[in-house]
Amino acid sequence: MKTALLFICLTFAFSIGSNAQSQKSVQSEIRPDGSSKAENYVEIKFDTLRCNFGTFPASDPIRKYSFNFTNVGTAPLIINQAFASCGCTVPSFTKEPVKAGESGTIDVTYNGTGLIPGRFSKTITVRSNAKNRIVRLVIEGEMTEK
Numbered sequence: 458m459k460t461a462l463l464f465i466c467l468t469f470a471f472s473i474g475s476n477a478q479s480q481k482s483v484q485s486e487i488r489p490d491g492s493s494k495a496e497n498y499v500e501i502k503f504d505t506l507r508c509n510f511g512t513f514p515a516s517d518p519i520r521k522y523s524f525n526f527t528n529v530g531t532a533p534l535i536i537n538q539a540f541a542s543c544g545c546t547v548p549s550f551t552k553e554p555v556k557a558g559e560s561g562t563i564d565v566t567y568n569g570t571g572l573i574p575g576r577f578s579k580t581i582t583v584r585s586n587a588k589n590r591i592v593r594l595v596i597e598g599e600m601t602e603k
Contacts, residue, residue: 499588506593514601519568523562528558538582539581542579545572
């Protein structure tokens with residue numbers, strides 16, 4: 458009799474504990490404002506991830522390119538950082554949030570002044586709050602003698 462009563466109590470306690478676990482996971486999926494995680498996400502999409510400047514002379518060493526992007530998510534996109542793999546390449550970007558559906562640019566300036574002519578490939582790393590948190594952009598080309 459005691460064993461049966463103990464078994465019933467343990468079964469009851471286990472079912473309450475497991476029900477509380479499933480209720481908790483459902484509540485974490487739905488936010489207090491009624492939205493779900495899937496409704497509020499950020500995704501950045503670039504028109505292109507690579508720019509080729511082609512061949513250009515060392516007498517005209519500065520090249521500029523604007524990488525266009527769109528926030529294809531449903532929440533504001535915030536670009537936290539954009540940095541280049543080399544000091545000869547300088548990216549600039551807007552510090553304001555980009556609303557869902559809106560576009561923006563990351564402007565990149567390559568300055569080959571004083572550098573040895575030849576082929577180059579530079580990487581610009583973009584960090585944001587998007588689901589694809591890190592995106593790498595590439596500029597490349599060949600600077601020839603004057």
